[in-house]
Amino acid sequence: MKSFKGYLKEDPPAWQRSASEKIFEFQKIQYMQIPLTSSTMEWIFQVQLPRATVFHVTSGIGFEKLKKLQNRKKSISAFFNMDADTMEHGIQGGGGLVVELDANIIMSSKGDLMSMPDKTGRRWVELMNIDKKKTMHKELEQMLIDIAIKHDPKTKELIKIEPDIGLGAWWHLRENFKDNKKVMSLIIADYIDGVNAILKKHKKDIQGAVHGYYVRRGTVAVKHPSGRMVGGDSELSEWNVYDEQVVDKIKIIKVHTFNSRQFELDWVKDSVIPRLGKIPHTHWVNGARDLSNYVTKIAQTEVQALRRSKG
Structure with a gap:
């Protein structure tokens, strides 16, 4: 015991x-x-x-x-x-x-x-515990792509080459900045602020x-x-x-x-x-x-x- x-x-x-x-x-x-x-x-x-x-x-x-x-x-x-x-x-x-x-x-x-x-x-x-009807899914996915473009302009070129990359652009951002604490802190802030704004928009x-x-x-x-x-x-x-x-x-x-x-x-x-x-x-x-x-x-x-x- x-x-x-x-x-x-x-x-x-x-x-x-x-x-x-x-x-x-x-x-x-x-x-x-x-x-x-x-x-x-x-x-x-x-x-x-x-x-x-x-x-x-x-x-x-x-x-x-x-x-x-x-x-x-x-x-x-x-x-x-x-x-x-x-x-x-x-x-x-x-x-x-x-x-x-x-x-x-x-x-x-x-x-x-x-x-x-x-x-x-x-x-x-x-997300599935909050948005069971998938009301916010597309909006949140676009938010992630927009954050990726904001912090890594090369993301636009990546999307042109692979138009269907979707969330791949987000994970590409992680690989590029996972060791850069300053940039990562800004990415985290944009993520949380973006999520909160979308949650408030869809509060009903x-x-x-x-x-x-x-x-x-x-x-x-x-x-x-x-x-x-x-x-x-x-x-x-x-x-x-x-x-x-x-x-x-x-x-x-x-x-x-x-x-x-x-x-x-x-x-x-x-x-x-x-x-x-x-x-x-x-x-x-x-x-x-x-x-x-x-x-x-x-x-x-x-x-x-x-x-x-x-x-």
Whole structure:
């Protein structure tokens, strides 16, 4: 059984990449990486969503980092609901702790977004998770080609020679400037600014994918400013198994542990509790199912309270 100190010595996730890698990390436009930040979402939709109680599975080293992220804009992946089997699998995969948080919602999905952070803490999702109807695909592809032309005038000649090169012009830009930090920083800025402008232009098309799940839980008291969603119009069954919420500005409420094949009560007493300080803790002796039921109850209670508050 791994000790808490063992987790403190773990390396960062191997899939954590820099922004200069993320913006080229796709082979087809539907897999294009879209950056998510709370300030961007607030700028696009002109709305501050209510904060919510969410949960996050982490390890010892992750918990130490999580404490430092409180009230900061670096985002993490969390959930409203997770069934016992999924929770158990996550713990066996190297977690150990389920942290209850009060958080700001950036993007809300009833399924797994597979969001991934870059080295600065900004999270990215694939375009297909936001633009399921492919409304922005062609516009974003043209944006990439335009950026390539802007930073490498030779791209125009390349397009003349190969008119159907398409995204090949974008990847050609990477090969030419991957070691030029100054130019690459300008390319990253143009990429993020361009993506954000197109997202704002199509806010009515994407707001369902970005905020719809959260709004339908009943947590938004007024009509969403982008035009369609009104809170409280879905059944609890929509969000009863597993979801993903991209959140930031977190505040730790409580830490949960439970008996499993990998982690048992002695480990909690010896290695977890002494490091919690004043943070409350609950250990679920009967395992993941009881904790999963608690998580669902918290979500249901919060939604019902918010719905009542709207009259």
